[in-house]
Amino acid sequence: MVGFVTTNRLARSLNIPLCAAQTELRANKRLVMGTFMLAQFQRLEIRSLTIKIGRVLTPGAVPFYSFTSYGLCSVGVYRGKGTCSPITYAMINTDPTTVNPFQPCVISSPGLYTVLMLNNTTNIDLAVVASGVAKLYY
Amino acid sequence: MAYLTENRLSNLLDVPLAIPSTELKMGDWVIMGSVRIIAPMRLTYKFMGMQVLTASVTISNIDNSNLIFGNLGLVYVTLRRDYQSGSPGEAGALDVLVANNIGNFARDVTSPVIDATPGVYSWILANNMQPSSSTDALIPPSTSIDFRVTALGMVRVELDNS
Numbered sequence: 001m002v003g004f005v006t007t008n009r010l011a012r013s014l015n016i017p018l019c020a021a022q023t024e025l026r027a028n029k030r031l032v033m034g035t036f037m038l039a040q041f042q043r044l045e046i047r048s049l050t051i052k053i054g055r056v057l058t059p060g061a062v063p064f065y066s067f068t069s070y071g072l073c074s075v076g077v078y079r080g081k082g083t084c085s086p087i088t089y090a091m092i093n094t095d096p097t098t099v100n101p102f103q104p105c106v107i108s109s110p111g112l113y114t115v116l117m118l119n120n121t122t123n124i125d126l127a128v129v130a131s132g133v134a135k136l137y138y
Numbered sequence: 139m140a141y142l143t144e145n146r147l148s149n150l151l152d153v154p155l156a157i158p159s160t161e162l163k164m165g166d167w168v169i170m171g172s173v174r175i176i177a178p179m180r181l182t183y184k185f186m187g188m189q190v191l192t193a194s195v196t197i198s199n200i201d202n203s204n205l206i207f208g209n210l211g212l213v214y215v216t217l218r219r220d221y222q223s224g225s226p227g228e229a230g231a232l233d234v235l236v237a238n239n240i241g242n243f244a245r246d247v248t249s250p251v252i253d254a255t256p257g258v259y260s261w262i263l264a265n266n267m268q269p270s271s272s273t274d275a276l277i278p279p280s281t282s283i284d285f286r287v288t289a290l291g292m293v294r295v296e297l298d299n300s
Binding site (some may be wrong): 131132 | 147170
């Protein structure tokens with residue numbers, strides 16, 4: 001899409017905040033950062049979702065992972081209430097990570113979506129910060 | 139000034155930085171948000187507001203010996219690149235917003251921080267208080283100087299800086 005943007009078009013584009021300041025996330029727990037309902041003919045693009053560990057609250061422990069692919073902790077967008085695999089996610093082991101902004105995750109199926117922060121270890125408490133934005137076009 | 143295209147609109151992301159009313163203990167800090175910039179992305183930081191709601195001591199009793207960093211007031215929000223750990227008030231910050239009293243404080247939106255250097259940019263809200271060892275201090279060293287603070291800001295990330 002390379003056409004010019006009219007003021008009408010601009011008014012129908014919203015930046016939805018996905019944001020959690022440094023928050024204690026206990027071992028094997030998850031935190032709902034937000035939920036949104038997507039209606040028919042709406043389109044959501046996720047190009048920015050970053051996770052960073054502020055502090056390790058259980059220092060020195062060797063982590064036991066619930067799922068090895070999700071690192072120490074992760075933030076992701078889930079269909080429904082989050083009982084399934086994430087549609088897109090960023091996970092962290094040591095360095096802060098983000099979703100790939102140049103390969104956006106585009107959602108256009110109507111329904112409920114949940115943004116979750118997840119501590120993926122069974123024995124380490126963390127202080128985690130996550131920031132991102134979802135662009136809603138309607 | 140060029141017109142805005144659909145592509146350009148899609149490449150502009152306004153990332154929120156927010157922390158609700160939070161009690162910040164003496165000398166402590168919390169990370170409000172972080173953004174990773176990789177080439178060819180560009181970050182523009184203009185807007186940040188902070189409100190100091192309450193203090194655990196009388197503000198007029200705080201003297202210079204209670205400040206960890208003399209130029210950073212009671213509470214501050216600082217922007218640092220590739221912050222890992224350690225006191226966020228040390229030299230090397232890209233921007234800082236200082237609160238010297240109870241009330242509202244905002245950064246000047248007409249002087250943005252624009253940076254395209256790859257890295258992880260973090261916004262950190264910090265309490266600049268420490269126990270005073272001065273004999274003239276009005277606040278005893280055993281008293282914790284805490285503040286209830288809230289801050290709200292936004293950073294624009296352009297995925298293509300051309």
